[in-house]
Amino acid sequence: METANGLAIVGPVPFTDVCGARPDLVATTPNELDGEEDDSAAASELTTAAKRPGLRLYQGAWLAQVWVPGVVAIQQGSFVPRRGDVVLASQPKCGTTWLKALAFATMARVAYPPAHAGHPLLRLNPHDCVPFMEMLFADGALGNRKMDALPSPRLMSTHMPHALLPASIRDNPDCKIIYICREPKDMLISLWHFTRRFVPDRAFSDMFEDACQGASFAGPIWDHVLGYWNASKDSPERVLFLRYEEILRDPVENVKKLARFVQQPFSPAEEAAGVIKDIVRLCSFDRMKGLEVNKKAGSNYVFPNSSYFRRGEAGDWTNHMTPEMAQRLDAIMEEKLQGLSPMPQRSSVPRITQRSVETHSRTYSMETANGLAIVGPVPFTDVCGARPDPVATMPNKPDGEDDSAAAAAAALPSGISRVLRCYQGAWLASEWVPGIVAIQQGSFVPRRGDVVLASQPKCGTTWLKALAFATMARGAYPPAHDAGHPLLRLNPHDCVPFIDMLFADGGGATGSRKMDALPSPRIMNTHMHHALLPASISDNPDCKIIHICREPKDMLVSLWQFTRKFDANLAFSDVFEHACEGVSFSGPIWDHVLGYWNASKKSPDTVLFLKYEEILRLPLSPAEEAAGVAEDIVRLCSFDKLKGLEVNKQAGSRYLFPNNSYFRRGEPGDWANHMTPEMARRLDAIMENKLQGSGLFFA
Known part of the structure; x- marks a missing residue:
């Protein structure tokens, strides 16, 4: 407590x-039991x-x-x-x-x-x-x-x-x-x-x-x-x-x-x-x-x-x-x-007379059989306080960091080079690396019913968090009861923790303690490649992974708009060139997407592959569909509804990125306003080559 x-x-x-x-209550009388008094006289x-x-x-x-x-x-x-x-x-x-x-x-x-x-x-x-x-x-x-x-x-x-x-x-x-x-x-x-x-x-x-x-x-x-x-x-x-x-x-x-x-x-x-x-x-x-x-x-x-x-x-x-x-x-x-010790006194305790007038490690069951149903997650910050804050310091060099990437990192624009780091073949924000190392080394203890939302940055992560939280928690927080829903007072990132940052503190001990404090089913998110996930997640039949991807050109434009908040002079052409070389947040883009795509083909019961352009679908009962619950969730999590909330207009005193930075209307095809036709054809050709034979494509 x-x-x-x-x-x-x-x-x-x-x-x-x-x-x-x-x-x-039932009307039947149980059989005689041990301890029942044979007191027919009474x-x-x-x-x-x-x-x-x-x-x-x-x-x-x-x-x-x-x-x-x-x-x-x-x-x-x-x-x-x-x-x-x-x-x-x-x-x-x-x-x-x-x-x-x-x-x-x-x-x-x-x-x-x-x-x-x-x-x-x-x-x-x-x-x-x-x-x-x-x-x-x-x-x-x-x-x-x-x-x-x-x-x-x-x-x-x-x-x-x-x-x-x-x-x-x-x-x-x-x-x-x-x-x-x-x-x-x-x-x-x-x-x-x-x-x-x-x-x-x-x-x-x-x-x-x-x-x-x-x-x-x-x-x-x-x-x-x-x-x-x-x-x-x-x-x-x-x-x-x-x-x-x-x-x-x-x-x-x-x-x-x-x-x-x-x-x-x-x-x-x-x-x-x-x-x-x-x-x-x-x-x-x-x-x-x-x-x-x-x-x-x-x-x-x-x-x-x-x-x-x-x-x-x-x-x-x-x-x-x-x-x-x-x-x-x-x-x-x-x-x-009378005569009992301690004797109740009029001044302190009741005299009952006319003269004195409160899994998994004990977790939710995910079954709906036997009368059990899922109540869903609770907001992370309600249990564990403020969400993890990005830090500006560069962590020490962990085992597994690529020495050969040092020159490539040095060649990046200053706004990117100071935050990107190559670890086990993936380009990651430097502050994520300690948390990922801690997770891989066992700080994250899985629990039956865990749900991990995976994505590259700016692929609809915030929207997926809101939709998944509202969908899974609809029993405890009906989406139509607008005034009391957590998403009306909290940013989606406050409801669903980012484990790459959460486990970065204290060698993973703080993250482990906070995750243990959450009731099941727990919902969390990561930007890790599938290949970087520990086996406790990637090979766990009791853990679900929901991956969301986005048309790569639109993703890069949105990522550029976001990164300009801490590097105003960053040119889109620089972001584009390095992304084509595989150097972007959680890049290479194709490796990230293919890792989860292949996993979803191999284990469709544990990995769900979604596209930003599609509507997120989690199963609802016929009664819920008839009652309009799905529409209520979509309405609650709509861009205009979330962006207009006071909590999502605030900068937040603890955070490097203000809450409103997570809400930019990601219109499909917006890349056409920023890319030349030559740039678009180049990236399309790269993606087509990298995804060849996988069955995955972007329209």
Whole structure:
């Protein structure tokens, strides 16, 4: 959970965006399980109405029968913990839905700014964002597979008493637990209203009687509360104890407390910008209940989304309980809390009476089978800070640099010679070479699902980054939700890291650390020739490469326009002459193109070869095509849309090249405005000769 070394936490992503529909409640009763109490006498004392909701006594706790298989699976090791996990714990109807919304919005605020119109909580119910473990693991292996598909830090919820938690959660120093409790009388009233949706004739008096005997969902109430209370006293750095009523009174302060606990405190700048208030506003009862998604019944669920939104007013119990009932429950709670160490004190913690009111190395699965779907990448700079900056210094001579190229480099125009370097037969920008060497020597650790965008400079790299990011991330960032999309606040190069520069720092260690911080599937780009790629990329069946090329004459004109930004006196004729000799950024042009072309012919399932002049195509479902998702992506990533954004007009204080330098309208055929017919024929003849017999041609 650290933010050291330039790494920041993006936070969780919505569960259903990765894994499909949240687990459904089922009506079947599981078989008798080890650890289930043979307590027929206790069960017989329950009212008939209490049996209908499906209560079951397991290891001293009364659980909904549909939870028990999942609890058993979790206890037996189906849940594999991961550093950074955050578990939200509660009894039902204690503010669980609200806590899920607040925790998700707080932890995910970098990837999903709470004030943006594209926030997941505006299209998904909080239970779709934060999975309920008991139901998720009721199907055993599938639950484990779905949890493995989530990026870190993972956020999940449970109704299990603290004593039922497996040691992998309970005693894990790398797992955080946030517990919320509520005044018991108000909790029972809310629970009664909720259960009446499936047991409409249940009398409140029956529920009250059973609760006083300890038989309520996740009950006894007192055992559940005290388990987490004592854990919070023993390990305050791992267990945060919250009260529903305190959050109602001061939501801003409690959201700040939650953020500090998960080690994502709000910065002074965030506080000044009103981010905390934006989160509280986003998660408010009126805002959440009024959303269309929370008015729907939902085709897969026993409980409609609207059932999770009932305004829980403190003290509402007075409208349903007699004074005698209230006094009886207060007395029970007073007795159950008495004499326990540490004893809750009125001044610091809740007395629950009337008198006191959070791959691959654990990565995304790329399959869509078994209910799993791809949520896609997250913006690089949201996780790792500013993108790598080009540097002006010349690195030391690495092994593999061509000695014979020194004379050729010396003959280049000054604007090119000071930045170009020949390494293993390829002409590269000098600042790329250390990163490429580090990557080749093993600093880059591949992960299943990695996607590498490859190109020569000025072949549509920026556009490909935007299109690929928007396409792959469309689950988490719907392209039509314009106001909240990362590409509206970040340059495409901030979303997709350039690994040649990323691994240039610290012998590759910094790049490796930052790439490890990204969730899967990771998307990155390179200007390396295919022959320079390490085998961990080029020969890896679990890694996809998307290469984009461009008509060479147009590419050279665009490259000249770009390089003139740091060498205003550079003549196009000089760039052209050297390119014809094979000397250009990532040149020779023909070697670069042919390397990826041949790879795409040999392994079409791992290498996709695109032309700038073609439309980028990644598979969309029929439903998405019908809904116009492809058009939304193209519109979002259009030249006019991206260039007009404020972020892409800025120079950027850290970067050698301003953001707006990446946006020049690359019209096919623009070369005719800069090349003589003789120049065009010469380059065409060179390319035709070099590509002869490959099957590749440029119109």
